[in-house]
Amino acid sequence: MKALFSISSGLYAGWAIGANDTSGILGPAIGSKMLTFRPVAIICAFFMMAGAMFGGTGVTQVASSPALTAGDAFVVALSAALGVTLMTLLRCPVSTVQALTGAVIGWSIASETALNAGNLTTLSLVWVVSPFLSAFLAVCLYKLVAALIKALHVNIFKLDRMIRTGLFLACAFASYQLGANNIPATVGIFLPASPFVDLTLFGNISVSAEHQLLFLGGTAAAFGVFTWGRRMAEATGNGDFRFSSSPLMAMIAVLTQGLVFYLFTSQASGAFFTGHGLPALPMVPLSGYQCLVGAMMGLSFLNKGVTFSWRSAGFLTASWIATPALAFFGSYAALTVL
Numbered sequence: 001m002k003a004l005f006s007i008s009s010g011l012y013a014g015w016a017i018g019a020n021d022t023s024g025i026l027g028p029a030i031g032s033k034m035l036t037f038r039p040v041a042i043i044c045a046f047f048m049m050a051g052a053m054f055g056g057t058g059v060t061q062v063a064s065s066p067a068l069t070a071g072d073a074f075v076v077a078l079s080a081a082l083g084v085t086l087m088t089l090l091r092c093p094v095s096t097v098q099a100l101t102g103a104v105i106g107w108s109i110a111s112e113t114a115l116n117a118g119n120l121t122t123l124s125l126v127w128v129v130s131p132f133l134s135a136f137l138a139v140c141l142y143k144l145v146a147a148l149i150k151a152l153h154v155n156i157f158k159l160d161r162m163i164r165t166g167l168f169l170a171c172a173f174a175s176y177q178l179g180a181n182n183i184p185a186t187v188g189i190f191l192p193a194s195p196f197v198d199l200t201l202f203g204n205i206s207v208s209a210e211h212q213l214l215f216l217g218g219t220a221a222a223f224g225v226f227t228w229g230r231r232m233a234e235a236t237g238n239g240d241f242r243f244s245s246s247p248l249m250a251m252i253a254v255l256t257q258g259l260v261f262y263l264f265t266s267q268a269s270g271a272f273f274t275g276h277g278l279p280a281l282p283m284v285p286l287s288g289y290q291c292l293v294g295a296m297m298g299l300s301f302l303n304k305g306v307t308f309s310w311r312s313a314g315f316l317t318a319s320w321i322a323t324p325a326l327a328f329f330g331s332y333a334a335l336t337v338l
Contacts, residue, residue, distance in 0.1 A: 004216075006074065006195050007187070007194075007213070009074045009077035009081060010073070010186055010187050010217065011216055011217065012078065012081040013077045013078075013081040013100065014216070014217040014220030015221065015227075016084040016088070016096045017221045018045070018223060019084075019085075019224035019225070020087065021093075022048070022175070022178065022221075022224075022225055023093045023229075023233050024093065024236065024289040025040075025044055025174045025178065025254055025257065026040060026041065026044060026229055026232070026233035027093075027233045027234075027237035027292075028253050028292070029171050029237070029250065030234065030237045031236065031250065032167065032237070032251075033247070034167050035167060035168065039168075040171050041226060041230070043168065044225055045221070045222035046175075047175035047176040048176070048179035048183070048218060048222060049215070051176035051178065051179025051180035051181075051218075052183035052214045052217055053211060053214050053215055053218060054180075055177070055265065056214055068189055068192060068193065069193055072107055073189045075107070075334045076100065077100070077103070077189060077190075079099075079106065079326075079330035079331035080096060080099035080100040080102070080186075081099075082326075082327075082330060083323050084096050084099050087322075091231065092316070093289040093316065093319075094323040095288070095290065096185075097185045098127070098320065099326070101120075101324055102324025102326070103324075103327040103328060103331035105120075105328055105331075106327065106328040106331030122282050126282060126286065130260055130264075130291055131290050131291065131293055131297065133263075134256050134260050134293075134294030134298065135295060135298030137256050137260065137295070138252055138253060138299050139299065139302065141252050141256060142248075142249070142299060145251075163251055164247075166251045167247065167251040170258065174257045174258035174261065178257075178258075178261060179221065180261070181261045181265040183218055184285075187213040187214060187216070190213060191210060194209045194210075194213060196209040196213065197209055199212070256291065256294075257288050257291045260291045261291070267283075289316070290320070
C-alpha cells in the first residue's frame, strides 16, 4: 500500500491520459457515427495497456531522470495531472506528457538541477514537426486507400463494412501506440526511485520493476477512459471537427496518429532507418491530439468532407501552451514551498 501511495500521482497522471489524451482516437471514432463509445472504449483501454506493457520500455528509459527523488517525482506528476484535469473540466484536449515536461522544468529550476538542453531541444522540435508530418502522412494514406477502394469496385454496403472494420482496427493500433508512447513517460520519472523490485512468478516468469510500473500506469489509463473518456471524446468528435460526413477521413486520421506514434516509439522503426543508412528518429513522447490536428489539416486541403476550424486550432494551441505552463508553476511553487 505504501508503494502504491508513493507513485499515486503517477497513476493519477496515467488516469489523465485515459481521460484526455485518448480523445484523439475516441473522438473521430464516435464522431464518425460508425462506432459507439462502449466497444471502442474497451478496445482503446485494452490495447493501451498492452502497448504500455510490451512496447513502452524504450520511452521509459528516455523519461527517467536519476536526479529525481521519489518526493520530486510525486510533485512533478501531481502538478501535471492537476493541470490536465483542469483542462479536461474545460473540455480542452491537451497532452499529459507536455504537462509533465512543464512540471519537470519547474522542478529543475526549483532544485537548481540542470536539464539536458539537447533533449529538450529535440523534444520541442519533434512537437513542432509532428503535426506537419501527420498532415503529410494523412494525405498519402488517403490517396493510397482511395486508390485501393477504386480498384476493388465494391458496392456501398460492403464499403461501409470495410470502413467500419478499418476504423475499429485503426483505433486498436493507435491505442497500442499511444500506450507505448505516453504511459511510460508518466511512470518513467518514478523508475530511479521505484518502490518495486523485480519479481519471479510461478518459478520462471520474471516481472521487472519497470513492467510493474507500466502495468499500473496502463491500468490507471484504462480507468480514465471509462470515467471521463466519453466527455472528451464527444467534445472532440462533435465539437472541434466534423467527421459524420466522411467516416473514411476519421479512419485515416486515427491511423495517422498510430503511425506517427510508431515512428517515434518503436525500436523497430529506428532499426529500419539505421539499416538503410538514415538517422533514427528520436524516441520521445508525443501529443496525440497534435497529430490529429495535423492529420485533419492535411485532409482538409483535399476538400473531402472534412471541416477544419482554424479558430478551434488557435484555441487548442493556446490550451497546449497553458497546460505545461500551469504544470510548471504548480511544480515550482510546490517544491519551493516544500
